Amino acid sequence: xxxxxxxxxGGAHVTSTGTENRKLxxxxxxxxxxxxxxxxxxxxxxxxxxxIERGIGxxxxxxxxxxKVEHGIFDIxxxxxxxxxxxxxxxxxxxAVYGAHQHRxxxxxxxxxxxxxxxxxxxxxxVYEFRTFGHEGLNLTTNMFGATFFLLTGFHGTHVGVGVxxxxxxxxxxxxxNGLGRETGEHVEIAGLxxxxxxxxxxxxxxxxxxxx
Amino acid sequence: MATIAGTLAQPTQSxxxxxITTVDHKRIGVLYGVTGFSFFLxxxxxxxxxxxxxxxxxxxxxxxxxxxxxxxxxxxxxxxLAIMPMGAGFFNYMIPLMIGARDVAFPRLNALSYWTFLGGxxxxxLSFLFExxxxxxxxxxPLSERPYSDGLGIDFYVVGLLTLGLSSLMAALNFAVTxxxxxxxxxxxxxxxxxxxxxxxxxxxxxxxxxxxxxxxxQLLFDRQFGTHFxxxxxxxxxxxxxxxxxxxxxPEVYILILPAMGIVSEVLPTFSRKxxxxxxxxxxxxxxxxxxxxxVWSHHMFTTGMGSVPRAVFAVNTMIIGVPTGIKVFNxxxxxxxxxxxxxxxxxxxxxxIATFTIGGISGVMHASPPVxxxxxxxxxxxxxxxxVLFGGAIMGIFxxxxxxxxxxxxxxxxxxxGRWHFWLLFIGMQMTFFPMHFLGIAGMPRRIYTxxxxxxxxxxxxxxxxxxxxLAVSLLFFIWNFFRSMRREPSAxxxxxxxxxxxxxxxxxxxxxxxxxxxxxxxxxxxxxDRDHGIAAPxxxxxxxxxxxxxYYPILIAIGITLLGVGALSHLAISALGGVIAFYxxxxxxxxxxx
Ligand code: HEM
Ligand SMILES: [Cu+2]
Numbered sequence: 001x002x003x004x005x006x007x008x009x010g011g012a013h014v015t016s017t018g019t020e021n022r023k024l025x026x027x028x029x030x031x032x033x034x035x036x037x038x039x040x041x042x043x044x045x046x047x048x049x050x051x052i053e054r055g056i057g058x059x060x061x062x063x064x065x066x067x068k069v070e071h072g073i074f075d076i077x078x079x080x081x082x083x084x085x086x087x088x089x090x091x092x093x094x095x096a097v098y099g100a101h102q103h104r105x106x107x108x109x110x111x112x113x114x115x116x117x118x119x120x121x122x123x124x125x126x127v128y129e130f131r132t133f134g135h136e137g138l139n140l141t142t143n144m145f146g147a148t149f150f151l152l153t154g155f156h157g158t159h160v161g162v163g164v165x166x167x168x169x170x171x172x173x174x175x176x177x178n179g180l181g182r183e184t185g186e187h188v189e190i191a192g193l194x195x196x197x198x199x200x201x202x203x204x205x206x207x208x209x210x211x212x213x
Numbered sequence: 214m215a216t217i218a219g220t221l222a223q224p225t226q227s228x229x230x231x232x233i234t235t236v237d238h239k240r241i242g243v244l245y246g247v248t249g250f251s252f253f254l255x256x257x258x259x260x261x262x263x264x265x266x267x268x269x270x271x272x273x274x275x276x277x278x279x280x281x282x283x284x285x286x287x288x289x290x291x292x293x294l295a296i297m298p299m300g301a302g303f304f305n306y307m308i309p310l311m312i313g314a315r316d317v318a319f320p321r322l323n324a325l326s327y328w329t330f331l332g333g334x335x336x337x338x339l340s341f342l343f344e345x346x347x348x349x350x351x352x353x354x355p356l357s358e359r360p361y362s363d364g365l366g367i368d369f370y371v372v373g374l375l376t377l378g379l380s381s382l383m384a385a386l387n388f389a390v391t392x393x394x395x396x397x398x399x400x401x402x403x404x405x406x407x408x409x410x411x412x413x414x415x416x417x418x419x420x421x422x423x424x425x426x427x428x429x430x431x432q433l434l435f436d437r438q439f440g441t442h443f444x445x446x447x448x449x450x451x452x453x454x455x456x457x458x459x460x461x462x463x464x465p466e467v468y469i470l471i472l473p474a475m476g477i478v479s480e481v482l483p484t485f486s487r488k489x490x491x492x493x494x495x496x497x498x499x500x501x502x503x504x505x506x507x508x509x510v511w512s513h514h515m516f517t518t519g520m521g522s523v524p525r526a527v528f529a530v531n532t533m534i535i536g537v538p539t540g541i542k543v544f545n546x547x548x549x550x551x552x553x554x555x556x557x558x559x560x561x562x563x564x565x566x567x568i569a570t571f572t573i574g575g576i577s578g579v580m581h582a583s584p585p586v587x588x589x590x591x592x593x594x595x596x597x598x599x600x601x602x603v604l605f606g607g608a609i610m611g612i613f614x615x616x617x618x619x620x621x622x623x624x625x626x627x628x629x630x631x632x633g634r635w636h637f638w639l640l641f642i643g644m645q646m647t648f649f650p651m652h653f654l655g656i657a658g659m660p661r662r663i664y665t666x667x668x669x670x671x672x673x674x675x676x677x678x679x680x681x682x683x684x685x686l687a688v689s690l691l692f693f694i695w696n697f698f699r700s701m702r703r704e705p706s707a708x709x710x711x712x713x714x715x716x717x718x719x720x721x722x723x724x725x726x727x728x729x730x731x732x733x734x735x736x737x738x739x740x741x742x743x744x745d746r747d748h749g750i751a752a753p754x755x756x757x758x759x760x761x762x763x764x765x766x767y768y769p770i771l772i773a774i775g776i777t778l779l780g781v782g783a784l785s786h787l788a789i790s791a792l793g794g795v796i797a798f799y800x801x802x803x804x805x806x807x808x809x810x
Contacts, residue, residue, distance in 0.1 A: 015394035021318045024390050036424035144449045147441040
């Protein structure tokens with residue numbers, strides 16, 4: 001039957017569409033997040049060329065001003081490495097979700113733990129990058145590149161941080177007597193949606209900021 | 214089915230604590246509605262102060278800075294603290310009932326969005342004790358920046374709107390999921406009442422429009438607190454960026470304000486014309502079309518900022534196109550009336566008046582959709598006339614229609630029809646007197662947002678006229694309040710379906726029991742109750758099975774307090790923010806571990 005009786009509260013019950021309420025919530029929320037990051041990326045792009053025209057560095061890439069070459073401060077190999085780390089965390093996340101659905105709880109816990117750790121490593125890279133940029137004279141107020149760059153990547157980092165807390169909470173809760181309960185698979189899968197999203201956003205940011213000249 | 218058999222005894226909670234911890238969508242709806250209406254009165258007081266100052270040339274009641282705060286807070290109060298929450302009140306109360314469900318998808322999230330809303334509303338309104346924002350509701354840069362507005366006012370604006378945005382986002386997510394997932398058997402999307410459809414469109418609009426605003430507010434916050442220059446041209450920033458961001462949110466926002474009213478009217482008209490809504494699919498699809506088109510018209514607020522002629526032409530055409538689905542709706546409503554056996558209740562008066570006054574506002578809207586015309590209208594009282602015709606004549610009229618219509622369902626009592634007539638006519642006349650002359654004043658060149666004007670400009674007569682109108686409006690509200698309290702003192706007498714309405718919320722007692730429906734309906738048509746009546750199908754009876762209701766919870770209000778303190782800290786001392794963060798985090802944990810079965 002297309003329309004099974006609806007129930008009044010969240011949980012693994014039958015819904016009009018068959019998709020669990022919380023999963024649907026996460027999907028729609030991620031739609032909202034797209035607009036959030038979209039706006040931040042758009043702001044970055046608005047100021048991208050203007051920063052070079054105004055000629056107040058540091059700049060993201062090599063720029064020649066009055067015949068003098070100003071070196072860009074992006075360290076592409078370094079950021080590629082951290083991008084790779086974050087990508088790997090999506091792989092471990094997939095394992096965690098698989099484990100949760102198959103009731104292979106050890107696999108799930110290991111997956112969650114390694115995803116968290118990889119997320120933390122990524123954040124470590126980001127802290128290092130921010131500090132290096134700071135030493136090279138780029139901060140929020142230096143120029144519009146600094147403002148838009150730190151705001152965008154900072155908010156992305158915050159999302160990774162929230163994700164780490166989220167996964168950490170699931171991991172901690174999974175050690176209780178009843179673990180994550182009947183809906184273990186759902187819980188971890190929904191967290192996985194969030195995590196993969198944050199990953200994909202980074203791929204977009206990495207491409208737009210670091211790779212496209 | 215006036216009497217209910219086989220109801221499972223549910224101990225009805227009462228007392229303040231039960232309201233604080235409630236997760237019942239009906240109670241949360243009432244909280245939203247009552248709070249929203251209180252702010253509506255407060256916003257009205259601010260407006261009366263302004264009208265008093267403007268009644269005569271060179272008025273001396275209010276000085277210039279205070280006047281700026283008044284119009285700013287008037288707009289913010291009416292938009293974010295009155296119309297949106299009153300709409301949310303109806304969503305909360307009615308959506309689960311109309312789709313035949315027993316609650317929203319996330320009852321605790323629902324409570325959280327209410328308490329967060331209250332926190333944000335407090336932050337915004339209590340700014341009057343310190344310094345209220347004075348940059349207009351659209352808060353243009355660079356006026357909003359530190360060098361030009363050094364006080365706390367703009368910070369209150371930023372923090373208040375961020376908090377309110379969070380609240381709206383949570384509510385919108387909840388309603389989107391509820392509408393998609395909790396429909397009764399047989400309630401396909403194309404059988405949903407139009408009010409449900411409009412709520413759905415609004416939810417999607419909010420979910421997509423709030424993030425850009427959030428980003429803009431965060432950038433402004435960084436400019437003011439951390440020394441960035443997003444919107445300061447001399448430092449490499451761009452004030453027009455703020456305008457773009459604000460209106461990308463702002464234009465969908467105006468539809469967020471009007472669509473609830475359109476939904477309400479689409480329920481009231483068929484009920485009191487005793488015939489189905491004319492052209493249901495056309496109304497639904499034009500609602501969706503309005504939602505989609507509202508994303509491609511924002512620059513019509515920026516025609517005079519020196520955009521190139523191509524963008525101006527594009528935005529002008531888009532803006533005119535959005536008039537088409539709006540017009541389709543108007544004609545469908547008229548066609549619903551045509552040939553119906555109409556009962557003129559007060560709810561119906563408001564609904565019909567809505568069509569008339571909203572159309573006037575729509576027409577002036579299409580006028581300034583034309584860039585050369587708009588360069589005359591921009592920043593004059595003509596725009597003020599336009600927005601009040603759509604917001605007062607549209608949104609508020611629609612909301613009053615809804616109040617009269619659903620009052621018996623929500624309270625079990627009727628609002629008095631005679632007092633209702635007084636309320637309606639005084640409000641209608643007052644509204645025309647106040648806002649119609651603003652068209653003349655605008656064409657005569659009176660700028661908006663001025664705190665006074667000179668004697669020789671010939672604006673005195675219509676200003677005095679408008680001020681008198683605003684007092685008539687105020688008196689009409691006294692009649693409404695009288696009516697309300699008079700009814701509440703009476704014994705409940707409303708049957709389940711006093712208007713013989715077709716939609717499911719009338720298929721349970723008035724007011725509904727805590728579990729909404731004794732038995733879930735099976736929906737066979739767009740007008741389920743009329744279909745069942747005409748086909749002799751009895752209402753479903755309770756099977757006696759246990760009906761699960763989510764238990765009350767104090768975590769929502771706890772998290773909301775945490776969120777509010779986070780904001781308060783941003784305005785005062787970061788230690789308060791830290792405390793708020795800890796409370797919110799603790800609340801989230803408690804929430805996650807709290808059993809809901
Ligand atoms: C037929 C549909 C509509 C059209 C073509 C239209 C067009 C416009 C245009 C071009 C402006 C800019 C005027 C200026 O600042 O120079 C404007 C302003 C405005 N409109 Fe509409 N409008 C329509 C419907 C609505 C509706 C339904 C609402 C709200 C319920 C609304 C609310 C507003 C508000 C609040 C402003 C003023 C914003 C401000 O500057 O503070 N409009 N409209
Ligand atoms: Cu607009």
